[in-house]
Structures are given as structure tokens and as C-alpha cells.
Amino acid sequence: MQATPSQSEPVIRIRDLKKSFGSLHVLRGVDLDVKENENMVVLGRSGTGKSVLIKILVGLLNQDFGEARVLGKDVQQLNGKELDLFRQQVGFSFQSSALYDSMSIRENLEFPLVRNVRNLSQGEINKAVEEALDDVGLSQAINQMPSELSGGQRKRIGIARTLILKPKVMLYDEPTAGLDPITCIEINNLINEVRERFKATSIIITHDLTCAKTTGDRVAILLDGRFARVGTFDEVFSDPDERIQQFYNYNFTN
């Protein structure tokens, strides 16, 4: 049941995607292709629907119109069992890290593993947990509780929890939000390492231009519910569009 797109098809393909909440039209016809092993950064101001977009890609929200295909699958058409199998291949790193407060770090990491991969011995589980923690450089935190960790450590553990299933696609929701500049650099490096090591295709949602420049092969800028410009960082920000320039200037002067 390993879903893989055909050679010509992009790993993530979004066509004319629309989503509204009541009278609030968040996405007004979004188109995007993300190629295999590519890091695509989606930039935009708060409340422009960036997180809504990736929540649709993982089936947490349903679109009102349009198509979202990931790994060759139309996400909205997947039923319960198919969606569970699909989600094993798609890692989602939440803005708030979303670590389970009542569980230790070990239990947090074991959780997706024991629930998705049956018949694993305790030795295999321990090995996978240790490897995932090694990948994010936090082996020493294994027996700690989430409340004992800093914001940056929580983010890294959140990423480790998604990596434990070795996903083909990674979706990062504001990975550097609320972190100090040094930790931001560490997280950016980690995103690049994940791409190298797991050959994962990623979408990184952010409004941090440093993160965009460091991690993104291409950048898509979301304005008024549509992508105003998609290209490399330099291509996008050389666009004379006033709204894009305003976004750039605000980020680098504040």
C-alpha cells in the first residue's frame, strides 16, 4: 500500500483549492506543485490561510473546492483506513509542537510507532526512538516530560516524533515561530538535514524570511488567498509587487 506518484507527477499537486470559514474566504484558488525532494516554503502574513493549506494536505480539514493530491492520492477521497495509511507517509510538525503533555518524551515518540507498525519488539521500538532522538540531537531528553523542555527542544522532539515513521513528505507549520535566533538557525539546519537524510519532500509554512532563505529551494508567497509569486527566494523578492516588497522590507527592518 505504498503510495508513490508517477515519475512525471509532482509529489504534492494542488489545483484551484478554495476554502472558506463562513463568510471568510481564506483560500481563493490556490495552485502549487512540489517536486520530489524539494523544500517549498510558503510565506504569508498571519491569518492568510497558510496553516489551513497544509491541514488540507494531511486531511485535517476538507477543502470546499479544488484538488489536493499528495503522493498521488487525492486526500479528500481517502476513507478512514486509507487515510491512516497515507498519514504514515506524511509527517506534520505542529506550530505548538503538540507533544502529549501526559506522556514522557519516550512515550511521545513510541506513540505513532506502536499504533501504526504492528508486531514490533520492545527492542526495535527502543532502537527507533533512540535513532529519532539522535537525529534531532536530543538523546538525553528521552525520560523527560515535555513541560521540562524549552520551546526549541519541544519543536525538535515534535519533528523527531514525525520522523520515527520515516515519512516521504514533511509539512512544517511555523517551525521557527517564537524561538530565539540561535534556535531558529538550529531548526533551519534540522529541516535541511531531514531533507538530506530522509529524501523527504517538504512544505515549510513560515513568515520568517531567514527560515525561507535558508531552507527553501523555492518560495511561494500567499497573498489574498492566492499565490502571488512562486520561484526562488531571489526571484520572488525581486518582484516589484508592492505587497511583496512590503513583506520583505518589514521582515528585514524589524
Next chain:
Amino acid sequence: MQSDVNKSASPSSNKPFLTRRIDSFFATITDVASFNARFFRELVLPPYEFKEIVRQCYEVGYRSLLLISVTGFITGIVFTNQSRPSLAEFGATSWLPKLIAIAIIRALGPLVTALIAAGKVGSSIGAELGSMNVTEQIDAMEVSGTDPFKFLVVSRVIATSFTIPLLTMYTIFVALIGAYINVNVNEQTSFPSFIQEVFGAITYLDIFASVIKSFVFGYTIGMVGCYKGYHSSKGTEGVGKAANSSVVTAMFLVFMEELLSLQIVSALRAS
């Protein structure tokens, strides 16, 4: 998918106030009914979260045990003490064990346990699930390939439904111990004589009704806590409201159910 439901549930703001309130009331009733229906559907469908159910049973019992011990004991002593003067007027203090047994087993035991559990366990479930909702832990569970409803809601409601009847039996036992100490000190009644009087006064129907009633109370407390927490609005204020509203709603429903069970058991006793 709950975010969709929350955001689309708000009634249209251009309707008159009363119409909006009526719409909102029926929308809530429908939502609660579908939440309960989903519980029964998920309850029978595999996979079964046995480990989580056992963990929740332990949490519910362990969290409430000390408070229930103290409250039950004090209830026994106070009720005995307050009943004595009325019986003494007729020289009928020997009826105290019977009166106490009937009151504690039929009403006080289940009610005191349910109210303590609503305050202690119901609020805790509401706050925990509310907090998980706010911090995207429920979404994280869903993308981890786990049905959060089954893992969080079904396990907790089963745990409260089966643990609260056990806690009720324990409360009754502790309250009767408190009552015995009071009776022994004041009337010098021996333990065998007290026990004989207690069991002479009650019937199987009393015990059966008490257990069934506690089961319903437990289901109500668990379900209300889970519903409020699962549907809490985003933000820390939403978590506080979920916890508070879990307690208030559960206590109100427990009293309503107590009233209903009184009518049913009275009818059964008369027949």
C-alpha cells in the same frame, strides 16, 4: 475535522436574538446526540483501547479515593448526628441504623460520589481535553493514525461509567463506618447488631438501583467532561470554560437523573 464543525456552527448573526438562541439550542442538542451516537458506534468497532481504559480507570479511582473517603466518612457521622434528635423525640433512636442505611444506600452514597466525581474527575477531563484541543494535541493524534475520539473519549467514558459505581460502593461502606462509630459512641450499639439492622432495612432492589444509578452518573460525568473539552474554543479561556462548564452541567444532570431514578424505583417498589 472538528475545526470545520466549530467554525461553521455559529448561527447567522443577522437573525433576531431569540431565533439565534433557539437555533443554537437545537444545534447543541443535535451535536450532543451525535456525540453520544458516535460514542456507541466507536465503542463496538475495533481496535479496542484496553490499555488506555485501564489507565483511565486507575486515574479516575485514584484521583477521587482520598476525597471520597473523607467525604463519605463525614457524611455518615453528620447524617447520623443530625437524625438522632428527631428520632429521640419518639424514643426511636434504635431505628437509627435502619434510617441511615436506607438514606446512604438509596440516595446519599451515589449522590455524594457523583458530585465529588463531577468536581474532581469531570473538571479534570474537561480541562485535559480542552488543553489538548488548544495545543493541537488532538490533531497530532489524528495525523499519527490514531482515532482521537476512541482513544480519548471512549476510554474516559468507559472508565467513569465503571469506576464510579465501584467508588459508590466504597463511599457507602465508609459512610456506614462513620455512622457506626457515631451510633456506637452514643447508643453503645455493637457492630454485629448494627450490621444486622443495616442489612435488615435494605433490599436487593435498593442495591441494584444504586449500582445502575451510579453507572448512569458515571456515564454522564465522563460524557459531559469529554464533550465540553473536545468542543472547547481555542485559547486558554476556552480551557477554563470547558472545565467549569463540565462540572456545572454534570452536577445539574446528576440531580435530574436522581429525580428520575427516584420516580422509577418508587414505581418498581410499589408494583
